[in-house]
Every structure is written in C-alpha cells, then in structure tokens.
Amino acid sequence: MTVEELTNINSLINRIDPRVKIIEVFFFSIVVAVSNSLPVLLSALIISLGIILTAGIPAREIFRRLVPVNIMIIFLWFFLPFTTEGKPLFNIGTLAVTHEGLIYALRISIKSNAMMLMLISLIASTPIFTLGHAMLELKMPRKLVHLFFFTYRYIHVMDKEYIRLINAIKMRGFRPGTNLHTYRTFAYIVGMLLIKSFDRMQRVRNAMLCRGFKGNFYTIRNFSFKKIDVISIALMIAILIVLGIMEWTKITYSSI
Amino acid sequence: MDKNNLLINLTDISFSYPGEPEILDKLNLQFSRNEKIGLMGPNGSGKTTLFHIIMGLLKPMSGNIEIFGKSIREEKDFIDVRMRIGLLFQDADDQLFSPTVLEDVAFGPLNLGKSKDEAIDIARKTLEFLDLAGFEDRITYKLSGGEKRLVSLATVLAMEPEILLLDEPTTGLDEKTKTKIKKTLRELDLSYILISHEFDLLSEITDSIYTMDKGKIIFDKEVHLHEHVHAHPHGSYSHEHK
Ligand SMILES: Nc1ncnc2c1ncn2[C@@H]1O[C@H](COP(=O)(O)OP(=O)(O)OP(=O)(O)O)[C@@H](O)[C@H]1O
Numbered sequence: 184m185t186v187e188e189l190t191n192i193n194s195l196i197n198r199i200d201p202r203v204k205i206i207e208v209f210f211f212s213i214v215v216a217v218s219n220s221l222p223v224l225l226s227a228l229i230i231s232l233g234i235i236l237t238a239g240i241p242a243r244e245i246f247r248r249l250v251p252v253n254i255m256i257i258f259l260w261f262f263l264p265f266t267t268e269g270k271p272l273f274n275i276g277t278l279a280v281t282h283e284g285l286i287y288a289l290r291i292s293i294k295s296n297a298m299m300l301m302l303i304s305l306i307a308s309t310p311i312f313t314l315g316h317a318m319l320e321l322k323m324p325r326k327l328v329h330l331f332f333f334t335y336r337y338i339h340v341m342d343k344e345y346i347r348l349i350n351a352i353k354m355r356g357f358r359p360g361t362n363l364h365t366y367r368t369f370a371y372i373v374g375m376l377l378i379k380s381f382d383r384m385q386r387v388r389n390a391m392l393c394r395g396f397k398g399n400f401y402t403i404r405n406f407s408f409k410k411i412d413v414i415s416i417a418l419m420i421a422i423l424i425v426l427g428i429m430e431w432t433k434i435t436y437s438s439i
Numbered sequence: 440m441d442k443n444n445l446l447i448n449l450t451d452i453s454f455s456y457p458g459e460p461e462i463l464d465k466l467n468l469q470f471s472r473n474e475k476i477g478l479m480g481p482n483g484s485g486k487t488t489l490f491h492i493i494m495g496l497l498k499p500m501s502g503n504i505e506i507f508g509k510s511i512r513e514e515k516d517f518i519d520v521r522m523r524i525g526l527l528f529q530d531a532d533d534q535l536f537s538p539t540v541l542e543d544v545a546f547g548p549l550n551l552g553k554s555k556d557e558a559i560d561i562a563r564k565t566l567e568f569l570d571l572a573g574f575e576d577r578i579t580y581k582l583s584g585g586e587k588r589l590v591s592l593a594t595v596l597a598m599e600p601e602i603l604l605l606d607e608p609t610t611g612l613d614e615k616t617k618t619k620i621k622k623t624l625r626e627l628d629l630s631y632i633l634i635s636h637e638f639d640l641l642s643e644i645t646d647s648i649y650t651m652d653k654g655k656i657i658f659d660k661e662v663h664l665h666e667h668v669h670a671h672p673h674g675s676y677s678h679e680h681k
C-alpha cells in the first residue's frame with residue numbers, strides 16, 4: 184500500500200504547518216496556471232523539482248505519481264500540435280504541425296508537471312486527517328472538506344480491495360490470456376471491486392460513527408507556526424514574485 | 440429488574456436485509472448494568488446484525504430500542520449511544536481507518552471533546568494497558584490479524600465506554616493473546632455482551648449465556664451451573680441439557 188506511505192518521511196518539508204502547505208500549493212498553482220512565458224514555466228518546473236528533492240520522497244514514488252497526469256498529456260500531444268492554428272513548421276502526412284501548437288502542448292506539459300511536483304512534495308507528505316483539519320481551519324466549506332476526505336479515504340479502500348482480489352485470483356493460478364475466461368474474470372473483478380469497495384466504505388463509515396465521528400476532524404499533530412513555516416512562506420513569496428515579474432515584464436526573450 | 444439499571448432494552452425488534460427473509464423476528468433483550476452475558480448462535484443467525492442495530496448502524500423494521508433509559512429513534516439519538524457503548528467489530532479490518540495506531544486510538548477521545556494532549560495521553564495509556572506500548576507509530580493496515588484485533592480493542596477502550604459489545608473478540612488469536620483479552624475483560628469493571636462460538640471462553644468470563652435462535656434470543660444457561668464445562672471442549676452445541 185502506498186497511499187499514506189509518504190507521511191512518515193521525516194523531512195524538513197514534512198514539518199511545515201499543513202495550513203501553510205495548502206496555501207503555498209494554492210498560490211504556486213495559480214501563478215503557474217496563469218503564466219504563459221516558457222522561461223517562467225521552466226523556472227517553476229525547476230523550482231518544484233528542487234523542492235521535491237528536499238522532501239525525501241523516493242524517486243520511484245514521484246514517477247509513479249506523475250504517470251497518470253502525463254498519460255493525459257501524451258494524448259494532448261497527439262492533437263494539439265495539429266489542431267492549433269498558426270505557422271506550419273512541418274507536415275506529418277497531410278497534417279501540418281504548427282509552431283503555436285507545439286508551444287501550447289509544451290506549456291501544458293510543463294505547467295501540469297510543475298504543479299504536480301509541488302503538490303506531491305507538500306501535500307503527499309501530510310496525513311489525510313491533518314489535511315482535512317487544516318482545510319477546515321482555513322475556513323474551507325465543510326461539505327467540500329468531507330467530499331475530499333472521503334474521496335481520498337475511499338480511493339484507498341478501493342486500492343486495497345483491488346489488491347485483495349488480484350491476490351485471490353493469483354492464488355488460484357489465474358493467468359491472463361486472450362480468451363473468454365480471462366475477459367469474464369476481469370469483468371468479475373471490476374464488478375466485485377465496485378461492490379466490495381462500496382461495502383467497505385459503508386464499514387469505514389460505520390467504524391467512524393461508532394467512535395463518535397460527528398463531522399469534525401481532529402488531529403493529534405500540532406498546528407503551530409514555527410520558524411520553518413515563516414521561512415517557507417518567505418521563500419514561496421520570493422519565488423512567486425520573481426516568477427510574476429518575469430512573466431509580467433517579459434524581460435526574457437518574449438518571443439519564445 | 441431494577442429500572443435504573445436497565446441499560447439496553449430491546450422490544451419486538453424485527454429486521455431483514457433488503458430482499459431477504461427476516462433475520463430478527465420480534466427479538467427481545469434486556470441488559471442491565473454490571474451484567475456480563477455471552478451470546479452464541481450458528482453462523483448467519485444474526486448476532487452481528489443485532490449489535491449493529493444496537494449501535495444504530497442498521498435500522499430495524501419494527502420494534503423499540505431503549506438505551507440508558509431513553510427511547511432511541513433517530514440518528515441523533517444514536518450519537519450519544521455510540522459515545523457510551525463500544526463496539527468491537529467482528530472484522531478488525533473494519534475497525535481501523537487511520538494511518539497510524541496512535542491516531543486511530545486517539546480518534547475516539549478527540550471526538551469525545553478531549554484536547555489533543557489528553558487524547559494522546561489516553562491513547563498511550565490504553566495501548567500500554569494492553570501491552571501495546573511501542574505500537575504508536577505502526578501503520579494500522581500493516582499489523583498482523585491478532586495485533587489488529589488488540590489495537591481495535593484499544594480504540595474501543597480508549598473511549599471509556601459503559602458497555603462493550605464484543606463481536607467474537609478472540610477468534611483467530613493465539614492462547615497468549617486470548618488470555619490477555621480475558622484478563623483485560625475481567626479487570627475492567629464493565630458491562631458487556633460477548634459474541635463467541637467458544638463455550639469455554641464464555642463460561643470463563645460471562646455470567647450467563649444466551650443463544651440466538653430463529654431470530655430470537657433465548658436464555659440458555661447460568662454459567663456457574665456449568666463448572667464442568669472444561670470437559671466439553673465442543674461448547675454448548677454438544678451439551679444441550681437444560
Ligand atoms: N449486508 C448484508 N446484506 C444482506 N444480507 C446480509 C448482510 N449482512 C449479513 N447478511 C445476512 O444476514 C444473516 C445474519 O448475518 P450476521 O452477520 O448477523 O450473522 P452472525 O450471527 O453474526 O454470523 P457469524 O457467526 O457467522 O458471525 C446472514 O444470513 C447473512 O448472510
């Protein structure tokens with residue numbers, strides 16, 4: 184199981200107040216989302232790479248978490264370069280690849296990865312209860328926080344259930360092939376996964392109710408503003424200001 | 440029976456899962472303070488279901504539930520009930536949902552309104568009480584089956600409930616752990632209902648044994664009449680002499 188694994192890493196970043204983490208990720212993402220110049224985006228990517236390296240998260244985990252986003256991005260690369268209007272660079276068959284299209288796809292790729300990396304390094308190192316608690320502290324709507332919490336919690340449940348099912352069929356010597364038996368088995372697995380996960384969710388909910396859960400998140404971790412929080416906020420503000428100035432003044436070769 | 444000491448009073452509870460035949464059929468149960476009762480019954484007879492009804496996790500089709508002298512009807516009535524009754528789930532996997540042991544054990548006390556420090560303190564003491572000191576930072580889903588069960592018990596005890604509902608607390612445990620649980624239950628001066636298929640266990644730590652049969656609870660036997668039970672390792676099914 185990997186969903187909560189990263190929360191035990193004892194790194195500097197892990198000690199930042201979760202409220203601070205959320206706010207930092209939030210503003211970083213906004214700045215990256217609205218920026219357009221490639222140098223700014225590249226800098227953002229490099230910064231988030233730098234941060235994730237100090238977070239002590241194993242490289243394998245980082246890659247694993249980047250895969251889903253980048254699968255989406257690969258699809259974008261299949262059509263954005265061809266469908267965006269602009270100066271044709273070269274042709275693939277009858278389709279013209281445009282300069283603008285390439286830049287557009289590149290921008291999206293960099294933006295998504297930079298945001299993901301920042302998210303992984305700051306949020307993935309925070310236990311879910313703590314995160315939920317921090318979100319409530321930040322006055323986010325309770326419904327939204329619950330939605331977030333239970334989505335997360337239940338993804339975890341489904342993942343566990345999936346592993347159980349896979350183990351169960353492996354134990355009985357199942358080997359996938361291209362035959363009806365394989366397809367039927369996979370159909371069963373998907374069906375059972377949904378049903379069993381639903382059942383499990385009910386059980387998690389019951390367990391929480393039985394222990395007096397009334398919709399409040401408490402956490403035993405301390406929320407306190409420490410020196411590291413001040414430092415990290417100062418750093419983040421500095422980063423965002425520099426990125427903002429770069430973007431705004433286009434002091435770099437703005438033609439890219 | 441003294442009215443003030445009547446903790447749980449179920450009358451004519453009927454229940455069925457959607458599209459299934461009735462599992463509980465006009466069931467009655469009176470449970471008083473300081474009682475320690477055992478509940479037996481074949482697999483699928485509805486014992487777990489009964490516990491879930493008491494906790495308000497399932498709603499009976501008909502019948503009355505009175506707990507701590509109050510008629511319990513709606514979800515909000517059960518909130519108070521759940522603070523005062525601790526349910527140990529049959530499947531320990533159902534019980535633990537926080538990443539670390541300490542967080543899971545502290546979850547209940549926090550919900551009871553304890554401060555963070557108090558909750559941690561209670562959690563640590565409870566773990567210690569169950570000889571689980573050192574488990575604080577273990578990841579809950581990586582514990583062994585028996586460890587999960589002990590931690591589950593800790594999560595329940597940490598809430599300092601007045602009543603324990605124990606759903607097969609010793610199934611799958613080794614003798615040493617079983618003894619530990621028995622000892623714990625004896626030491627704690629609590630009222631409890633204990634579901635188990637082990638007659639020996641029930642005769643050791645409960646005062647009377649009830650059986651679930653055809654959707655009803657029937658009084659089976661006073662345990663002290665059966666000091667000879669250890670000669671009958673197969674439990675109550677093998678000696679039905681009333
Ligand atoms: N979620 C459910 N939906 C439908 N039927 C259920 C559900 N849970 C249990 N049942 C059925 O209700 C009956 C009673 O189940 P219950 O778990 O209460 O039995 P039990 O007495 O605790 O059995 P065991 O000794 O095996 O734990 C069983 O026949 C079971 O198949």
Ligand SMILES: [Mg+2]
Binds near residue numbers: 486487488529606
């Ligand atoms: Mg049961």
